[in-house]
Each structure stands twice: as structure tokens, then as C-alpha cells.
Amino acid sequence: MRALRRSLAPLGRFDALLQMQVAFRANVLSAFVPARRRIGYDRSRSKxxxxxxxxxxxxxxxxxxVLDAIGSFAEPLGLRQTQVRWDLPVPDQAHAWARAQWDDDGRPVLMISPCSSHPRRNWYPDRLAALADHAAAQGWRIVLCGGRSDLERSTADAIVAAARTPVLDLVGKDTLKQLPALLARADLVVTPDSGPMHIANAMGTKVLGLHAASNPRRSGPYSDVRYCVDRYDAAARKFLHKPADQLRWGTKIEFDEVMSLITVDDAIAAFERYRADHPR
Structure with missing residues (x-):
């Protein structure tokens, strides 16, 4: 706290603070930022x-x-978000690294980013492997990506072991700057509600989102949810005993086994929707 005060002291008092985090720790830290206007979320999103x-x-x-809610913070400042556009500054070296990972032989690429920040949002390795096998049977290349955590490593190992098809395993091999370039090389990215989902969307890559713990209409790929699997309502009925439209907006259903509601057939159906819309 003292370090924060010292670092901000030379800057004086801010005209406005946009408090876009509602977690208690972030709320407390915001109290040490001197600002005349302290703009936060509406009551329904506060906690x-x-x-x-x-x-x-x-x-x-x-x-x-969620993205539209964040965009709303511009309105008290006299600005209004009229369009959403991403211009991520991905270095040329990152694109070069991504191009070097496999030769472009004309096959479409299904990229699997299997892990989110919350394990209960993650689908199961054997089911991801089954989807990979189905895609490979249709002539697709299968690529795994992810970070360097033990969970991501063990999940990738389990997918590779369960899959009958060869899988290019790039988990733990990219940097944060290389990840957007890697996702841009995919035709379709399979992932739970995660950071790579939104990075892929920002890079213009379609996403097969796996949603049961969270609502894809709130936190799915912003530009296009047509290829998402949505079992959020089924999860609400099973674990919270009410339909999704009776839940507070933003409710997460992070229970053990919630992702079991998504079947392999669900994911294959979403994959085939993409293929039908993008014939080769």
C-alpha cells in the first residue's frame, strides 16, 4: 500500500478512476488512488x-x-462505444515463430486450448481427444496449445495419450506475444471460457467454446457464438434447481462435474456446424 501511494504521489490527483474490478482486494487498492470521480459498476454487477x-x-x-459492460465505462467520460475492433500489436517475430511450427499443407487446423483459470470450467481430456479424432478423420490437423502450468502439461499429456490421431503438442512452448499469432493460424479453436478464447476471437479466428459453468451470451467469444456448445441452462437446472433465465446475470456454475453435461456429440455437432458454414 505504501509503495502504491509513493508511486502515485508525483502524479497528483486524477480526474477519474475507472474501477473495472469488483473483487475486494481490487476495491481496497482503489482507495489508495486519489481521484475526484470514482466510476464503478452498476449495482447488479457489484460485489x-x-x-x-x-x-x-x-x-x-x-x-x-462483459465486453459491452466494460465499454460502458467510457460513457460517464462523454464517450460512447459504437463499434468494437481489435488491432492487437502482434510482433512480426511472433508471426514468424507461429509459421515455423508446422508446414501449411492445405489442411484446416483445429487448435485445442484445453485449460482455463478455473479447473471446473475445463472439459475432459478423453472427450477432447475424441473430438480431435473426429476432426482428423475429416482431414484436419490437430494442434494443442497452452501455458506452462502443471495442470496444462498434464492435461495435454492426457489428450495426446487418449487420441488415436497424431497431435502437434505446443503446450508450454509459446510466449504471451506468440500466442495471438499461434491462434491466428487456426481455422477453429476449441476452448472453455478462457483467455485464449477471447484472444482467438480478437485475431479473427472462430471459436468452438465449451460452456456449462458460464453463460456464453455473457462471456463467450464476442463476435460469434454460433459454434459454441451451450449447456449453461442445463447446468442451472441440475445444480441450482432453476432455469438460467431466473439466475442473476453473471452467475457462474462452477461445480464438480458441471462440464460432464457437455458430451462428445455436442462438440462434434458444433464442429460440423462450422464445417457446414465453411466448406473447403
Whole structure:
């Protein structure tokens, strides 16, 4: 806290603080940022005493995507988001690295990024392997990507072991700057609700999102959810005993076995929807 105060002291008092995090730790840290206007979330999106740390709120718009809620923070400043466009500054060296990982032989690429930050959002390695086998039978190349955590390594190993088809395993081999370039080389990315989902979307790559613990209309790939598997309502009924439309917007259903509601047939159907829309 003292270090934060010291680092901000030379900057004086800010005109506005956009408090886009509602976790208690972030709320407390925001109190040490001197600002005249402290703009936070509407009441429906607030938690962890968020309202005590802000003096203005964005408009309450139920049922909107997380990205649109974040965009709403510009409105109190006199700006309005009218279009969403991504221009990620991916270095040429990152694109060169991605191009070097496999030769382009004309086969479409199914890239699997199997892990999110919460293990209960992750689908099962044997089911991902079954989807990979189906895609390979249709002439697709299968590529795995992910970070360097023990969970990501063990998940990748399990997928490779269960798959009957060869899999290019790039888990733990890329950097954060190389990841967008890698995702851009895919035709379709399979992933749970995760950071790579949104990076792939920003790079213009279609996403087969795996949703049961979270609502794809709130946190799925922003540009296109046509190829997502959506079992959020089924999860709400099974674990919370009510339909999804009766839940507070943003409710996460992170229970053990929630991702078991997504079957291999569900994922294959989503994959085939993509193939039907993108004939080769």
C-alpha cells in the first residue's frame, strides 16, 4: 500500500478512476488512488463492498456481454462505444515463430486450448481427444496449445495419450506475444471460457467454446457464438434447481462435474456446424 501511494504521489490527483474490478482486494487498492470521480459498476454487477469505493456507477444494462459492460465505462467520460475492433500489436517475430511450427499443407487446423483459470470450467481430456479424432478423420490437423502450468502439461499429456490421431503438442512452448499469432493460424479453436478464447476471437479466428459453468451470451467469444456448445441452462437446472433465465446475470456454475453435461456429440455437432458454414 505504501509503495502504491509513493508511486502515485508525483502524479497528483486524477480526474477519474475507472474501477473495472469488483473483487475486494481490487476495491481496497482503489482507495489508495486519489481521484475526484470514482466510476464503478452498476449495482447488479457489484460485489465485495464495491459500492463503498465508488461515487458514480455505469448504467445498469441487464443481459449484456462483459465486453459491452466494460465499454460502458467510457460513457460517464462523454464517450460512447459504437463499434468494437481489435488491432492487437502482434510482433512480426511472433508471426514468424507461429509459421515455423508446422508446414501449411492445405489442411484446416483445429487448435485445442484445453485449460482455463478455473479447473471446473475445463472439459475432459478423453472427450477432447475424441473430438480431435473426429476432426482428423475429416482431414484436419490437430494442434494443442497452452501455458506452462502443471495442470496444462498434464492435461495435454492426457489428450495426446487418449487420441488415436497424431497431435502437434505446443503446450508450454509459446510466449504471451506468440500466442495471438499461434491462434491466428487456426481455422477453429476449441476452448472453455478462457483467455485464449477471447484472444482467438480478437485475431479473427472462430471459436468452438465449451460452456456449462458460464453463460456464453455473457462471456463467450464476442463476435460469434454460433459454434459454441451451450449447456449453461442445463447446468442451472441440475445444480441450482432453476432455469438460467431466473439466475442473476453473471452467475457462474462452477461445480464438480458441471462440464460432464457437455458430451462428445455436442462438440462434434458444433464442429460440423462450422464445417457446414465453411466448406473447403
Amino acid at each position: 465485495d463492498l464495491h459500492g463503498l469505493f465508488v461515487n458514480e456507477r455505469i448504467a445498469d444494462r441487464p443481459g449484456i456481454h
